[in-house]
Amino acid sequence: MARVTWLVDGMNVIGARPDGWWRDRTAAMARLVAELDAFARRTGGEVAVVLDGRLRDVGTPERVAVAFAPVADDALAARARPGDVVVTSDAALAERARAAGAAVEGAGAFRRRMDSA
Numbered sequence: 388m389a390r391v392t393w394l395v396d397g398m399n400v401i402g403a404r405p406d407g408w409w410r411d412r413t414a415a416m417a418r419l420v421a422e423l424d425a426f427a428r429r430t431g432g433e434v435a436v437v438l439d440g441r442l443r444d445v446g447t448p449e450r451v452a453v454a455f456a457p458v459a460d461d462a463l464a465a466r467a468r469p470g471d472v473v474v475t476s477d478a479a480l481a482e483r484a485r486a487a488g489a490a491v492e493g494a495g496a497f498r499r500r501m502d503s504a
C-alpha cells in the first residue's frame with residue numbers, strides 16, 4: 388500500500404475545534420504540530436503542515452514538515468499533486484487541490500482520523 392502524503396492547512400484544522408485556540412495562537416500551532424507528529428508516527432504517512440503568518444516556535448517534530456507562509460492556501464495549492472490528500476475545509480483551496488489532482492479531506496474529518504489513529 389502506498390504511503391499517503393497529507394498536506395495540512397494548519398489554521399483550518401486548528402479552527403475546526405473551538406477550544407480557545409485564539410487566546411494563544413502559537414501554543415495552538417505547537418499542539419497541532421505535536422498531534423500531527425504523533426499521527427505520522429502511528430500511520431507511517433508523510434505529513435506537511437503549512438501555517439499562516441510569520442515563523443513561530445512550534446517545536447521540532449521528527450516526522451512533520453512545518454512551513455509558514457503569508458497565505459497558506461497558496462503554498463498548499465502549489466504543492467498539491469496526484470496522490471496527495473489536502474486537508475482543509477476551505478472550498479476555494481479544495482477546488483484548487485482537486486484541479487491539481489489531489490484528494491481533499493475536511494478539517495473535522497481529519498481531526499477525527501487523528502483522534503482515532
